[in-house]
Amino acid sequence: MMTDQNAEINPNAIAQVKVLALLGAVLLVGSNSFVLSPILSEVAAGLSTQTYHVAWAISAFGAATALSALTLAGMIDRMSVGRVLGGAALLLAVAQVSSGLSQHWIWLCLSQALAGVAVGVLLPGSYATVTATAPKGREAARLGVVLTGWALSLVVAVPAAAFITEHLGWRMVYFLMAGLSVLVAGILVILLSDVRGGMTTRTSPLRASQLPGVWQLLAVMLVYMSAFYGSFAFFGDGVRTAFGLTAQGSGMFVMAYGLGFGIMGFVLGVVSPKITRGYLCLVLIAIAASYASWGLTLQSQITALAGTAIWGMLNQLGLNAMVVSLNRQAAEARGAVMGLNSAVTYSAVFAGPMIMGPIYAGFGFAAVAGLGSVLVMCGVIVSWRSA
Incomplete structure (x- = not known):
């Protein structure tokens, strides 16, 4: 069972800030999931390849996410939530920098597969944490705020990616997302370091x-x-x-x-x-x-x-x-x-x-x-x- 050791100190304010941090984590996931689709042609032109090759990066991301979620997400039950989620967000930043530096579509696919490894921990970990630490009867309310990260990625991140691509190039989209990932990683480590999973052994899928x-x-x-x-x-x-x-x-x-x-x-x-x-x-x-x-x-x-x-x-x-x-x-x-x-x-x-x-x-x-x-x-x- 996840425990929050500082819940006695101004619990409402602390809880709300932690919820916003988890919203930021979901925003990262949604942004990385959605931004490539509307800029496929620009990325393909930049890598001198066909659009379907670039689209395979989305498939690589999805497959790696599924595999990572099956094998690695259980860490959240046994370790410091801040370290696990912060580490996953930092790994996502590395993958996004690598995506922005890609010189070949295979490089981009491998970079997005690495992003999938990170998301396979970050997304289920965020869901598990917000519901486990919410007061009884308030799980839906807390989760509703965190899930809004998906909406923000659609309403804000996708149009912003198109604008940035048009004016600064598609690589800048990934570099800016990487900066956001590093920021969120630091916030998660600081705010959720006192939240821990209650299991000592791994639960298999x-x-x-x-x-x-x-x-x-x-x-x-x-x-x-x-x-x-x-x-x-x-x-x-x-x-x-x-x-x-x-x-x-x-x-x-x-x-x-x-x-x-x-x-x-x-x-x-x-x-x-x-x-x-x-x-x-x-x-x-x-x-x-x-x-x-x-x-x-x-x-x-x-x-x-x-x-x-x-x-x-x-x-x-x-x-x-x-x-x-x-x-x-x-x-x-x-x-x-x-x-x-x-x-x-x-x-x-x-x-x-x-x-x-x-x-x-x-x-x-x-x-x-x-x-x-x-x-x-x-x-x-x-x-x-x-x-």
Whole structure:
């Protein structure tokens, strides 16, 4: 069990600062995850290669993240949280500097694989820490604030990366992210040095998956994330095709999603709902309905923007409820279970687009979203029956 040794000293102020530090960690992860996609052509030109070679760096990042999360995330259960997360953020900075110095696409792929090793510890460790150290009943509120790091990376980091690339070059994007990673690493080490995992032995991924209710929730997470990543992969092109938009125009929809996700994160920080089986199922049903409605939502840009923002809000609720539920079942193996969660999530990064690709090619985005609805409803059934 994670313990906070200085909780007696102005606990509310200390807790809020630590939550913001963990938000910064998630912001780092989201920024590294999202910035390469919109600047693919510029990076490819800089490395004198094809865009698909550069895109392989994203795959290398995802695969390394999944492997790292399976094998290394359990460190958070046994060691100083500040050192583990700070060390992971520092390793991410090294990977980002290496990415910025890349002279060949293979170099970039290896650099992003190293970034994945860091993220495989940093992301599940952040999730485990915020829920383990939150007061009972406030887990969803604290996690909602930390998850807003994903929204900030979409709303701030991605447009900033495009701007910096245009004026200073794509390499500067990675150098600036590396500077941010070093800053966050120092903050994590200082603020979380007193938070420690309570386990003395390593919990294996297999053992963690056998904890009561864990594998069922991981199965729900797999279909939930496959629906999201499969749909989001074709979302930008889907709205561009529907409304004849430019790349900049489709960026408004990505921003609407990020704003919806972020706004709901702050709402959760105030409301702090009680996460129950019924709550989780209702949220998943609402998300399934959101997917199913895209055939109607794409009738106009206004309804599509509103639907996108609502999609972001609902996904904040869904991800929040899933992570809180997993941590509740994890007992003293939160790091290991969150590692499994990250491995499942990054597996969905591959599975979702692979499944949805042929459907999008043949039937369009509304059909992709329809399958997403079916997948999420499968998650509802598993969630309800497993309780």
